[in-house]
Amino acid sequence: MTPPLPKFLRPTPPRPGENGRNGDGTTTAPPKPQEQAVEGVASVVGWLDERTGASPFLRGFLYRKVPKGTNWFYTLGSATMFAFLSQAVTGVFLAMYYEPDAPSRAYASAAHITNDVFLGELVRGMHRWGSSVMIILIFLHMGRTFFFGAYKYPRELNWVIGVVLLVLTLMMGLTGYLLPFDQRSFWATVVAVNLNSSGPVIGPYLADFLRAGSEFGPTTISRFYALHMLAVPGLIAALIGAHLYLVAKLGTTAPPWLKAEKKDLLTEEI
Amino acid sequence: MDRRQREQYLREYSILKGQGKPFFPYAIAKDGIMATITILVIILMAVLFGAELGPKADPTTTTYTPRPEWYFFFLFELLRVVKPPELVFLATIGIPTICLMLLLLLPFYDRGPERNPLRRPIATTAGIATIGAMTYLTVLGALAGSPTEIELATKPQYEEGKEITASAGCLGCHKIGENGNTLGPNLTEIGARLGRDAIARTLENPTAPMPSYANYRKTNPEQFDKLVQYVASLKGDE
Ligand code: HEM
Helix, strand or coil: CCCCCCHHHCCCCCCCCCCCCCCCCCCCCCCCHHHHHHHHHHHHHHHHHHHHCCHHHHHHHHHCEECCCCCHHHHHHHHHHHHHHHHHHHHHHHHHHCCCCCHHHHHHHHHHHHHCCCCHHHHHHHHHHHHHHHHHHHHHHHHHHHHCCCCCCCCHHHHHHHHHHHHHHHHHHHHHHHCCCEHHHHHHHHHHHHHHHCCCCCHHHHHHHHHCCCCCCHHHHHHHHHHHHHHHHHHHHHHHHHHHHHHHHHCCCCCCCCCCCHHHHHHHHC | CCHHHHHHHHHHHHHHHHCCEEHHHHHHHHHHHHHHHHHHHHHHHHHHHCCCCCCECCCCCCCCCCCCCHHHHHHHHHHHHCCCHHHHHHHHHHHHHHHHHHHHCHHHHCCCCCCCHHHCHHHHHHHHHHHHHHHHHHHHHHHCCCCCCCCCCCCHHHHHHHHHHHHCCHHHCCEECCEECCCCCCCCCHHHCCCHHHHHHHHHCCCCCCCCCHHHHHHCHHHHHHHHHHHHHCCCCC
């Protein structure tokens, strides 16, 4: 014990930066950029988690177990989703140049995208062929869930949502086909809408609704455009959300040829 | 599935799930690979096949052969399979609606506990039969002859012009070789009668109902020239 000294005689503790970083003549190395980056990410994640409580949910989603034997057929659903996302992204770029106003502008703007806009033909091509790819994938995915019996208890609802998604996806194909407004797209759409009108009871009304009147007119295009880039994709995105929520909640099926072994079943029952 | 079977299923499932691997990183890696392949295929197709744009829609040309996107062929072909007019509503609305309802309600009438496709003979047969029927109708639709394809052989220097002509929609009204429709004159030997200039003039100032391609000449002068050269080369001697 040092004798009590008057305050002004006591040694002052070193100031930060004086006498080494740790105050006793030693210095710890400053954090490396790598460590700083990890710290930074961790603190951002921590900040977000403290305010959203998202991490238990994310952890549950990411680290949930996928049953034994899950194979490549199980990637078809997410591949469909990525095809949809690709359609969404390329669609946004097309919407920057496409003009649905009147039939003449629609064709001219589609020609402008194809011939003048930088990479325009590539983006239009991706959107066009992406639709075919998405349709193929959605049918393959449906086939997988059908043959694996994945629509049975407890996943009935997910099948129903899936069928609605299928119909909506076909509607995207139908409404999008008209938009470039060349001969092909025009006449195919006229026929498709006329087919609708041959339906009993609601058929003619549906056709009138699609055409925005009894004839193809300038508003037909804007109507198809609104359905194609706003209403239907909005519904699809929402339903994909519900579909994936159910997948995460119920888990994906195990391949139907796998059975739990007797001994596991017994221990489970105790 | 009765209550016992449902409980049995959930029990078995939880065991199989417990023996599995976590979604991250195992399943996600596969999904990621598949997603990458999907996007690459889309880009590749866009680069290879591009995005064609035919002539502008013209509501006055009533004979244009309508062609839907290929994935609607199976619906479209139903129309041709069903002939009697009083049954047409069956093909257009009836059969598709019934099929859709059967599809939508599948989990509610097929409730057996068995999931293995080999032990569900009815479901598996029905599934394969549906795929077979849809494939058959799609192929039928594809073979029905595309209005954007010319099979007639041509000299190599006109190949490109042939492609352009095929995709320009002329076949909607003209026959070239075995392809096309018969509203307008047959073009298979048109080059023997008309020279390049005459054809170009016809394209720019056609008599109704042929649409004018003057705009096309302005926007795509090179393609237009190749098209004219190809049409003028059709002399019926090949
Ligand atoms: C936009 C279209 C769709 C998307 C993005 C989508 C996405 C997904 C994903 C990511 C899964 C997880 C498992 C897997 O990938 O196989 C899944 C499962 C499932 N999907 Fe889809 N799907 C779509 C359409 C459909 C359709 C048309 C059906 C059937 C009519 C369907 C029925 C099912 C069923 C029953 C499951 C559960 C499978 C299991 O647990 O093994 N989905 N879906």
